[in-house]
Amino acid sequence: MLEIQRLRSDKEGVIIGLSKRNIDPTKTINDILEMDGLWRENKTQLENISAELNQLSRKIGDCFKNNNHDEALLLKNETQELKAKEAVLKAHVDELDSKITTMLYSLPNVPHVDVIQGRLPDDNQLIESQGELPTFSFTAIPHWDLAKKYQLIDFELGVKVTGAGFPFYRGKGAKLQRALIAFFLDEADKAGYEEFIAPLLVNEASGIGTGQLPDKEGQMYYAPEDELYLIPTAEVPLTNIYRDVLLPNEDFSIKLTGYTPCFRREAGSYGKDVRGLNRLHQFDKVEIVRIEHPKNSEKALNEMVSHVRNLLIKLELPFRILRLCGGDMGFASAMTFDFEVYSAAQDKWLEVSSVSRFDTYQSNRLKLRFKDADKKSKLCHTLNGSALALPRILAAMLENNQTPEGIKIPSILQPYTGFAVIN
RNA sequence: GGUGGGAUGGGUGAGUGGCUGAAACCAACAGUUUGCUAAACUGUCGUACGGGUAACUGUACCGCGAGUUCGAAUCUCGCUCCCACCGCCA
Incomplete structure (x- = not known):
């Protein structure tokens, strides 16, 4: 399959190349890039939440070690909301990911510059x-x-x-x-x-x-x-x-x-x-x-x-x-x-x-x-x-x-x- | 087909809940020393993705997938694969 980086950096080149196969991939590529943008946005959010959770967990561990059970309980409650958000985002990111992959699979290879356009x-x-x-x-x-x-x-x-x-x-x-x-x-x-x-x-x-x-x-x-x-x-x-x-x-x-x-x-x-x-x-x-x-x-x-x-x-x-x-x-x-x-x-x-x-x-x-x-x-x-x-x-x-x-x-x-x- | 055992970084292999992205050793790479080779010593040493011009930083990954938990290589369940022995067999 084509590399997503190539679509990001050379969209026009890929479209022109694929036109030699008598197909117009413009819509597919636009869709992919749109989803890719969305994917990256959500992915960043997801990772931030994961980072936050990781930090909280570490804190909770420290509290237990210091016998500070009350604070640990408070922090535990804090994680609940974050975990719910994380699950929703994760599902979204995974879904986008697999959609993007499926669409990438649907694009054939870009012909080399020396290859001529033709049908038959x-x-x-x-x-x-x-x-x-x-x-x-x-x-x-x-x-x-x-x-x-x-x-x-x-x-x-x-x-x-x-x-x-x-x-x-x-x-x-x-x-x-x-x-x-x-x-x-x-x-x-x-x-x-x-x-x-x-x-x-x-x-x-x-x-x-x-x-x-x-x-x-x-x-x-x-x-x-x-x-x-x-x-x-x-x-x-x-x-x-x-x-x-x-x-x-x-x-x-x-x-x-x-x-x-x-x-x-x-x-x-x-x-x-x-x-x-x-x-x-x-x-x-x-x-x-x-x-x-x-x-x-x-x-x-x-x-x-x-x-x-x-x-x-x-x-x-x-x-x-x-x-x-x-x-x-x-x-x-x-x-x-x-x-x-x-x-x-x-x-x-x-x-x-x-x-x-x-x-x-x-x-x-x-x-x-x-x-x-x-x-x-x-x-x-x-x-x-x-x-x-x-x-x-x-x-x-x-x-x-x-x-x-x-x-x-x-x-x-x-x-x-x-x-x-x-x- | 039957019975047991196992799956951790390039390899061997430690690791039973937070100090572990992971000990140690080997290999590899860079350097020091050396007449050459070897040896010794020092250092580096996983992958993917995101953010950043960059130094860097975040996340995920210990066969795969789910679950328990604030937190999982580690506990639970399912799956896959591998190995050994027995049976059968070219």
């Missing part, structure tokens, strides 16, 4: 297009048919055992998954990210920490018996490692990575977009997460973009990088780059990675801070990105690399798969 995916800025789009002398087969033909993925079996969106990978399909995961993790390791194997279920506090809760609980699978949520991305457990953490100095750069399956209910999606591997309830992903000093987050974002870019180049997939417009960005993001690979048979660009900086928006909720040189606590910046999500990579790879003789495996992956062709 069409408004996103094309940053780079890389690699030749494949052409075929035959009719290209979509990946769901290729997967069937070569017995790589069994969607029907998944339906039988679990339901739609939970495929089985088998044979070379399964090996290819394992190869991709190992390849992505090795690359992240080379880039200095520490590997974690994280829990796949998280508690409510973690869901709140990274912002899935309370609003988006419909997107997560939930185990009510134990009050645990299945993770929608490794971002949740990895980032929550640093929930309620105060780093001791400003000399830090934390780089984490982890492979996990991801579980998403995807309530409300339907149609041809969900065909085959395009949208699943369970899929595999390697995530990279960074926690940085504010002055380093721009550099970190660039490094992450170039890391993902290199992965796609090594995998020989044609891709493009888009900088999302204000209207297409996630709620918590200040700037997002989407990576899309071209999938030949579907003639479609498929999103395979989303790399974002959140600035202090996430860390404010997480209470993730560091001590600066002046010994003051400041919020860290967080960033994360997929590097990469597997299913659509697999879809593009199958479709783009198909030949009448079989599907070619990119040379970088062959040491991992142990085979060069699927046939």
Whole structure:
């Protein structure tokens, strides 16, 4: 969530920034600031009364010690009225506090200055297009048919055992998954990210920490018996490692990575977009997460973009990088780059990675801070990105690399798969 | 699943109603001493929010939430989590 101090000191800047998301937060912000003023006023009064009560109590204690019971009784009576006032003010202050927090939660992050206003995916800025789009002398087969033909993925079996969106990978399909995961993790390791194997279920506090809760609980699978949520991305457990953490100095750069399956209910999606591997309830992903000093987050974002870019180049997939417009960005993001690979048979660009900086928006909720040189606590910046999500990579790879003789495996992956062709 | 024990500052841990925002030790930081390292000595050392240009000051916080009391880390109740042992088990 946004810092209240930012609203106090730069209200106009926040309003202008948020207008890039095509929303007008003026009323909300005015309401927040009005309540904030009221809150501070009442809070001061409350604290004064508490101070008075504390003093009285001390006096009463002294009286008892000096055997001055009469005066103690008099003073006791004095506290009654103050205590009543205190209770009323306390309730008022608490109510204002929670109203302010709720309203702050309702405001999305302010887009970075370089982010342009826009409404639709069409408004996103094309940053780079890389690699030749494949052409075929035959009719290209979509990946769901290729997967069937070569017995790589069994969607029907998944339906039988679990339901739609939970495929089985088998044979070379399964090996290819394992190869991709190992390849992505090795690359992240080379880039200095520490590997974690994280829990796949998280508690409510973690869901709140990274912002899935309370609003988006419909997107997560939930185990009510134990009050645990299945993770929608490794971002949740990895980032929550640093929930309620105060780093001791400003000399830090934390780089984490982890492979996990991801579980998403995807309530409300339907149609041809969900065909085959395009949208699943369970899929595999390697995530990279960074926690940085504010002055380093721009550099970190660039490094992450170039890391993902290199992965796609090594995998020989044609891709493009888009900088999302204000209207297409996630709620918590200040700037997002989407990576899309071209999938030949579907003639479609498929999103395979989303790399974002959140600035202090996430860390404010997480209470993730560091001590600066002046010994003051400041919020860290967080960033994360997929590097990469597997299913659509697999879809593009199958479709783009198909030949009448079989599907070619990119040379970088062959040491991992142990085979060069699927046939 | 059963039975016990516990939750205090970065760590260990003292603290059963006011002198406790909290002893002591360790760690950390700054300094003195020292040929270097080490040791020793001295000092500093929780977080959040409010007020103040600032020095500073007020309030809250001893797992969480309620209660008793003029006053709660300390007493009462509820909850959560952790640990140990037993059972079961990859």
